[in-house]
Amino acid sequence: MTKAGWRGLLGATGKARPGQLSVGFAVPAILVGLVFTLGPVIVIGVFSFLSQPETGGGVVYQFSPEAYRHFLLQEDFLGNTHLDLRYLRSFGLSAFQALATTAVCIGLAFPIALWMTTKTPRAQNFLVLVVTIPFWTNLLVRTYAWILLLSDKGTVNSVLEVIGLEPRQLLYNSGATLVGLIYTFLPFAILPIYSALAGFDFALAEAAYDLGARKLGVVRRVIWPAASGGVMSAIALCFVPAFGSFVQPVLLGGGKVMMVGNLIAAQYGEARNWPFGAALSVIILALTLLGAFALLRWAKRSSQKVSLAI
Amino acid sequence: MTTADAARPAADAAPAADAARPVPDAAPAAPAAPSAGDVAAPGGLTASDAEPEPKPVPRLMRGSIPQALLLNRFGGLGTISVVSLAFLYLPMLIVVAYSFNGGNQALIWQGFSWRWYARVFTDASIISATKVSLQVAAIATVASTILAVLYVLAMDRLSRAGSAVSTAILAAPIVVPEVVMGVATLAFIRLIGLSPGFVPLVLAHTSFCVPFAMMNIRARYSGLNPAYFESAADLGAPHWTVIRRIMLPLLMPGIISGALLAFVVSMDDFMISNFLASAGSTTLPIYIFGLIRKGVNPSVNVVATLLLILAVVVTTAATLLTHRQAKERQHR
Numbered sequence: 243m244t245k246a247g248w249r250g251l252l253g254a255t256g257k258a259r260p261g262q263l264s265v266g267f268a269v270p271a272i273l274v275g276l277v278f279t280l281g282p283v284i285v286i287g288v289f290s291f292l293s294q295p296e297t298g299g300g301v302v303y304q305f306s307p308e309a310y311r312h313f314l315l316q317e318d319f320l321g322n323t324h325l326d327l328r329y330l331r332s333f334g335l336s337a338f339q340a341l342a343t344t345a346v347c348i349g350l351a352f353p354i355a356l357w358m359t360t361k362t363p364r365a366q367n368f369l370v371l372v373v374t375i376p377f378w379t380n381l382l383v384r385t386y387a388w389i390l391l392l393s394d395k396g397t398v399n400s401v402l403e404v405i406g407l408e409p410r411q412l413l414y415n416s417g418a419t420l421v422g423l424i425y426t427f428l429p430f431a432i433l434p435i436y437s438a439l440a441g442f443d444f445a446l447a448e449a450a451y452d453l454g455a456r457k458l459g460v461v462r463r464v465i466w467p468a469a470s471g472g473v474m475s476a477i478a479l480c481f482v483p484a485f486g487s488f489v490q491p492v493l494l495g496g497g498k499v500m501m502v503g504n505l506i507a508a509q510y511g512e513a514r515n516w517p518f519g520a521a522l523s524v525i526i527l528a529l530t531l532l533g534a535f536a537l538l539r540w541a542k543r544s545s546q547k548v549s550l551a552i
Numbered sequence: 553m554t555t556a557d558a559a560r561p562a563a564d565a566a567p568a569a570d571a572a573r574p575v576p577d578a579a580p581a582a583p584a585a586p587s588a589g590d591v592a593a594p595g596g597l598t599a600s601d602a603e604p605e606p607k608p609v610p611r612l613m614r615g616s617i618p619q620a621l622l623l624n625r626f627g628g629l630g631t632i633s634v635v636s637l638a639f640l641y642l643p644m645l646i647v648v649a650y651s652f653n654g655g656n657q658a659l660i661w662q663g664f665s666w667r668w669y670a671r672v673f674t675d676a677s678i679i680s681a682t683k684v685s686l687q688v689a690a691i692a693t694v695a696s697t698i699l700a701v702l703y704v705l706a707m708d709r710l711s712r713a714g715s716a717v718s719t720a721i722l723a724a725p726i727v728v729p730e731v732v733m734g735v736a737t738l739a740f741i742r743l744i745g746l747s748p749g750f751v752p753l754v755l756a757h758t759s760f761c762v763p764f765a766m767m768n769i770r771a772r773y774s775g776l777n778p779a780y781f782e783s784a785a786d787l788g789a790p791h792w793t794v795i796r797r798i799m800l801p802l803l804m805p806g807i808i809s810g811a812l813l814a815f816v817v818s819m820d821d822f823m824i825s826n827f828l829a830s831a832g833s834t835t836l837p838i839y840i841f842g843l844i845r846k847g848v849n850p851s852v853n854v855v856a857t858l859l860l861i862l863a864v865v866v867t868t869a870a871t872l873l874t875h876r877q878a879k880e881r882q883h884r
Binding site for chain 1: 628629630636637639640643644646647650658659703705706707708709710714717718724729731732733734735736737738740742756758759760762766778780781782784785789794795798799813816819820822826827837840841845847852853856864868871875
């Protein structure tokens with residue numbers, strides 16, 4: 243394609259407005275994204291249909307649906323094929339952990355965001371900073387803090403001892419993993435709900451009270467429609483990364499809790515089954531995209547509803 | 553609060569319905585406030601068509617609503633919120649406290665001491681891992697910030713389809729689960745004939761830092777008044793002079809805070825680096841992951857404290873920069 247053709251495809255031709263650059267300057271960023279984001283995603287899609295070499299990692303360039311078969315079926319040494327639910331269980335566990343994380347995070351984030359919006363602008367700015375700092379703090383640091391708290395001689399057990407209770411094994415189970423996930427993703431839930439509510443005119447809530455609405459009614463019929471977009475982004479921002487989490491299950495679950503993220507990582511480490519790891523990635527990606535589309539449809543429909551309501 | 557402030561709610565009330573309008577006074581309060589919108593919208597997770605820009609933050613002014621009334625009605629909120637925010641900070645504060653523990657055990661308190669700080673600052677493995685991390689982060693920050701600035705200055709001229717495609721691509725590292733991005737990048741690196749090491753680390757970090765660098769630059773850009781550039785051009789300033797002397801200086805707070813956030817994102821990344829690093833290019837997060845896996849460790853307390861300080865400093869600086877721009881806009 244000619245240079246002019248590319249430009250026409252990307253954007254307006256002709257001279258840029260003062261202070262702006264011509265459309266060609268956007269190309270490097272797009273190219274980097276295309277090569278290093280879309281590229282790997284395509285490669286992983288291709289790899290999932292290739293074969294595994296006899297030994298070691300990597301792939302053999304020969305078409306094979308084996309990786310996807312391996313997800314559900316297993317052959318025993320007699321050559322009989324039977325259903326293998328191990329990997330589906332990993333998906334189930336991940337879905338459960340992600341759902342629980344999302345539910346708790348949203349349940350806490352909604353009141354927090356609402357509380358933040360009732361503060362003065364100065365206080366709001368400060369509170370946003372308070373929520374943002376954990377958001378930008380190293381994930382390993384945040385996870386490690388819980389190891390310190392929950393380990394056998396850790397802070398929680400010391401407190402238990404002081405008040406006369408038996409110390410117990412708190413670390414290396416799915417409960418610890420869940421606590422770590424909630425701790426990680428709470429700021430991810432607060433911020434979008436807050437920014438949805440921050441533009442909300444609380445005079446509407448006042449008006450609803452004046453017209454005789456009760457507290458729950460005000461929350462459900464006046465505040466919720468304003469917050470729902472933020473809640474939906476919060477759900478996406480908690481669920482997707484929690485579903486694919488790796489660090490918390492390893493460090494707090496002690497590797498006993500095999501979530502999908504660990505399963506995928508293991509295929510590129512000790513298990514050395516790249517095509518299977520690729521297939522698992524493709525399945526996660528497909529689920530993520532489906533969820534995103536559902537959310538998009540919901541947003542389109544409900545935004546109409548919201549605009550009709552206001 | 554001045555009279556101007558008190559009068560603003562009334563002035564704001566009329567256009568408040570128009571969510572997509574430019575935001576003159578309500579600057580995004582912190583880097584993540586715009587991120588909330590940006591993170592979700594470009595990936596197609598919210599009704600991005602309706603609201604291309606992050607929503608304006610606080611319009612709630614003291615004069616307009618009796619705050620006390622609202623607080624009374626949502627009495628339980630304060631308790632839940634304060635407890636939750638304590639929940640966010642308490643574990644990290646405990647790590648900071650234990651980093652000053654003089655004992656050999658990470659968890660048995662034996663008096664205040666800088667001992668482990670001294671140990672960490674002379675630990676060859678930690679120093680070399682920190683060096684790798686700093687080198688990768690420095691290159692990735694500069695490269696991604698330049699890419700982001702160029703993109704933002706040209707993005708208004710992208711066609712609808714072009715900008716939809718590009719925002720989706722640029723947001724993908726945030727939407728795709730990290731572990732998937734990690735293994736996919738490893739597969740891709742192998743396919744193009746590279747092997748894990750420093751170069752793949754820099755390339756991958758540059759790529760996933762671009763969206764983070766872009767958030768604040770974009771927010772700053774959309775708040776600028778185009779009249780500045782038009783009048784400069786009318787007065788005869790050449791195209792590049794307008795960009796160099798007017799656009800870039802005005803954009804600078806956004807560029808600096810974008811670069812700071814890109815730096816933190818790069819310094820903190822574990823998941824993707826873990827698949828791309830080789831024995832000679834172990835980054836700090838990869839190294840401390842190895843330590844943490846073995847359990848609690850006094851050196852990790854110190855490194856964790858230092859990384860926490862980095863996050864606090866950078867987030868506060870980025871927030872102050874965006875606040876300054878909010879004040880500038882108020883004076884306009």
